[in-house]
Amino acid sequence: MPVTAVTTDPEALTMTLEAEFSAPVERLWSVFTDPEQLGRFWGPPGWPSTFTAFDFAVGAHANYFMTSPQGEKSGGRWEFIEIDAPRSFAVLDSFADETGAPIEGMPSMRMVLSFESTATGSKLVSTSHFTSAEALEQVVAMGAVEGSTMAMNQLDRVLEGLRAYAQGKGTRTEILDDQHVRITRLIEGPRDIVWRAHTEPELLRQWLLGPDGWRMTVCDFTPEEGTSYRYAWEPDDPARGEPFGFDGENLVVVPGRRLTNTERMTGTDYPATLNDLSLEEEDGVTLVTTLIEYPDAETRDMVLATGMTDGMEASYARLERVLIAA
Known part of the structure; x- marks a missing residue:
């Protein structure tokens, strides 16, 4: 540091x-x-x-x-x-x-x-x-x-510079303290497309899927402050796992730059997190940074142990492959 x-x-x-x-x-x-x-x-x-x-x-x-x-x-x-x-x-x-x-x-x-x-x-x-x-x-x-x-x-x-900082390093997770984790991923593409990919349901359905073999069954999202949202997924093969989803509320929306919202797993008593997404563009690439606030270290470690980083990398790689290259 x-x-x-x-x-x-x-x-x-x-x-x-x-x-x-x-x-x-x-x-x-x-x-x-x-x-x-x-x-x-x-x-x-x-x-x-x-x-x-x-x-x-x-x-x-x-x-x-x-x-x-x-x-x-x-x-x-x-x-x-x-x-x-x-x-x-x-x-x-x-x-x-x-x-x-x-x-x-x-x-x-x-x-x-x-x-x-x-x-x-x-x-x-x-x-x-x-x-x-x-x-x-x-x-x-x-x-x-x-x-x-x-x-x-x-x-x-x-x-x-963003390329030297993040290019070729995939999705990176940094533990900042007991409650905060920072996740970064460089996307080969301009910020306006990356913003649309995070806020337009028809685009979200194409890439926000985690590992191969899952499909998005619900994508109810409007990028406006104070609105609620809901996502849900299910596997192509039931042997791969159980359907699940997340819901929450959008708190801050700065078009093209920042989106913060609460997130909780639908239908469970798991504590909610606070997700703060920001986009920075430089030299034709966009750095996606997500700062996640957990209620405590135990919840943080439980979520990270699910393989969240790997799932996000699969989704971001798909975003570049499906949307940016199109």
């Missing part, structure tokens, strides 16, 4: 994050000064950022909001106070309301981002300076250490 240390100093009133990357410092600088790239990692998994403004000049501002899988929004505002390209820049970092204005009563801090060349690539040092010990304690209590660590540990794939 890129992050090597996160420390807080109550006497100096600072929180400092250090991370190292194999990319050159110019490349590291570029992702922090391009809002499209910055939004892909500025926020922990499940809380991606959308920058609504980004004027990279001293005295100017950047505004963004992060959206949770349930649709909750948390806003931020930067005022650029120093820029020394490509070595460092500093901002006054504030919590912001829906209009982009700083929230009264919430702490603001001076954040300095420094970029250094190393023998193997580059190093990032991010230091936030607080006005009081209470402000530092408040931000730490809100999960700033854990959130910033998880956010910066997503940066590698942005620096590498």
Whole structure:
């Protein structure tokens, strides 16, 4: 993982994050000064950022909001106070309301981002300076250490580019913690087709089948927030297993980019999961990322033990073969 240390100093009133990357410092600088790239990692998994403004000049501002899988929004505002390209820049970092204005009563801090060349690539040092010990304690209590660590540990794939990060590696499952698993798969095709394949029932029926020998018998899905959905499958040969299905509710729909929903196995008492699907396109390929939130580690391990990753790989390979190549 890129992050090597996160420390807080109550006497100096600072929180400092250090991370190292194999990319050159110019490349590291570029992702922090391009809002499209910055939004892909500025926020922990499940809380991606959308920058609504980004004027990279001293005295100017950047505004963004992060959206949770349930649709909750948390806003931020930067005022650029120093820029020394490509070595460092500093901002006054504030919590912001829906209009982009700083929230009264919430702490603001001076954040300095420094970029250094190393023998193997580059190093990032991010230091936030607080006005009081209470402000530092408040931000730490809100999960700033854990959130910033998880956010910066997503940066590698942005620096590498999607092809270098995922091409030829199939469906990959990463256990992030007791409750969260991240699954990624690179699809050889544009994002608009991949989005349609995930949201149009006539296309879903062609590829979302898991291993060969199964057919989709129910595909009731509308890509709109607040709608319910239901999928069901059965084997061609009853000896292969029992019919089953899933149902849930769509919580967040950002056409072409993000779909989050709840999921539970139909007709069972198994606990529901929260699935957060996002699509990123680069150079004609699309990275499909699904962040799954389980109620606990036991449920997580039980689901992974079913061979879920292999079933998803069979489906994604079929998606490329049936839809992308058509």
